[in-house]
Amino acid sequence: MNDPIVVGIDIGTTKVCTLVARLEGENDMRILGVGIEPSQGIKGGSVVDIAAASTSISRSIEKAERTSGLEITSALVSLAGSHVSALNSRGVAGISGGVIDQDDVWRALDAAQAVAIPHNREVIHVIQRGFTVDGQEGIQTPIGFSGYRLEVEAHIITAASATVENLRQCVQASGVQVSQFVLNPLASAEVVLNKTERDMGVCVCDIGGGTSDLAIYVNGDVWHTMVLPVGGAHITQDIAVGLRVSPDQAEMVKKQHGFAVKNEVGEDEFFTMRAFGEEHPIQVSRRDLAHIIEARVDEIFSLLLQEIRRSGYDAMLPAGMVLTGGSSLLAGMRPLASRVLGMPVRIARPDNMIGLVDQLQSPSYATSVGLLKWAELMHETMTPATRTKVQKSHKRARPAGVNWGEVKNWLGRLLP
Numbered sequence: 001m002n003d004p005i006v007v008g009i010d011i012g013t014t015k016v017c018t019l020v021a022r023l024e025g026e027n028d029m030r031i032l033g034v035g036i037e038p039s040q041g042i043k044g045g046s047v048v049d050i051a052a053a054s055t056s057i058s059r060s061i062e063k064a065e066r067t068s069g070l071e072i073t074s075a076l077v078s079l080a081g082s083h084v085s086a087l088n089s090r091g092v093a094g095i096s097g098g099v100i101d102q103d104d105v106w107r108a109l110d111a112a113q114a115v116a117i118p119h120n121r122e123v124i125h126v127i128q129r130g131f132t133v134d135g136q137e138g139i140q141t142p143i144g145f146s147g148y149r150l151e152v153e154a155h156i157i158t159a160a161s162a163t164v165e166n167l168r169q170c171v172q173a174s175g176v177q178v179s180q181f182v183l184n185p186l187a188s189a190e191v192v193l194n195k196t197e198r199d200m201g202v203c204v205c206d207i208g209g210g211t212s213d214l215a216i217y218v219n220g221d222v223w224h225t226m227v228l229p230v231g232g233a234h235i236t237q238d239i240a241v242g243l244r245v246s247p248d249q250a251e252m253v254k255k256q257h258g259f260a261v262k263n264e265v266g267e268d269e270f271f272t273m274r275a276f277g278e279e280h281p282i283q284v285s286r287r288d289l290a291h292i293i294e295a296r297v298d299e300i301f302s303l304l305l306q307e308i309r310r311s312g313y314d315a316m317l318p319a320g321m322v323l324t325g326g327s328s329l330l331a332g333m334r335p336l337a338s339r340v341l342g343m344p345v346r347i348a349r350p351d352n353m354i355g356l357v358d359q360l361q362s363p364s365y366a367t368s369v370g371l372l373k374w375a376e377l378m379h380e381t382m383t384p385a386t387r388t389k390v391q392k393s394h395k396r397a398r399p400a401g402v403n404w405g406e407v408k409n410w411l412g413r414l415l416p
Helices: 050-068 102-112 161-172 184-192 195-200 232-243 247-257 286-311 333-341 363-381 384-393 405-411
Strands: 005-011 015-024 028-038 074-079 085-094 121-133 136-139 149-160 177-183 202-207 212-218 221-228 270-273 282-285 321-324 345-347
Touching (some): 005 050, 005 161, 015 050, 028 050, 028 363, 050 161, 074 161, 074 184, 074 363, 085 102, 085 221, 102 149, 121 177, 121 221, 161 177, 177 184, 177 363, 184 212, 184 221, 184 321, 184 363, 195 202, 202 286, 221 286, 232 247, 232 286, 247 270, 282 286, 321 363, 333 345
Parallel strands (some): 005 074, 074 177, 202 321, 321 345
Antiparallel strands (some): 005 015, 015 028, 085 149, 121 136, 202 212, 212 221, 270 282
16 A cells, blocks of 8 residues: 555547556556546547536546546546647746755746746646756756756646636546646657657657647657647548448448558458448448548648648657557558658557556557556655655555645646
């Protein structure tokens, strides 16, 4: 019971996944509870039906509680949607004692947050990109350095306050407090990127049902983030319209027969299906299906390439792109992405887990597992006194997830 318990709730357009894990040792994460439920009332990362979304989230949480035997009281929750935006800012602080300590870093980050943010938006993350001490640039961890002036360059991620509050209400309807929202690609990056990729320059893209979420890492830090409101659900909708079938049948056809590159599908490959208005199953060419899919997938990666170029970091990504998310499993996705982007592309899945992991070793659950990794990093950055207090709360008769609420504001300034 002394090992920390962490909880993550990944709320997506197609599914809600609640995970409960125990942190064991330095790098081991034992999955204790899994709750996966089809998503209702969520579209493009935003709540469109509070009652339906609350029901899906509650069912997911209940499943995770049953499998883990623990009551969930708080959790980290994923966040996506076109309402998310980001900006870069600089903050300066004087070093009072001559040697930089954590208070100096906090004051510099506070100064970086002193930017004009509309009243209808709230800050989700403030991520430090690098420090400068008395003109010396490129410092990653300034604590312990001697100097008089500390500058920090920060990446500030904001979201629409109303949209965030709606999502918070849906989670709280299940009696669970949101300890922190985490942007999808930042969570995914924690479990799919290695140190070499982060340092050299890489972008991670989580292609989910309703959105494609992008984060660019250079020199080990986040330099740019963006959420594109297009995902796998749009591919499914194209198939439904093109083949005149229901969305559910289109999703099944996409998974069973779909391919993202038309020229790699033989002209003699067919499958049978029942379309609207047809009394009997008809034969459909797989190449025709691939033509529909390729057009949309090509558009998604073209839009991502435009965003990467707009960021100005397109020449700083020798490690290419790492794909996650359920839509990355579509056959032919990786070679098409590499062709459109003109860079190396690999598909990644979470690993280094033990316990109930059979379902989770898939790109579909990179964000879900990444939330647990984020919670682990939060635990590592807590002070010993706060950690002791949290651990004592686990010695009560009724097991519960770690309650991070008391340190939410403080932890909001920390690195991912």
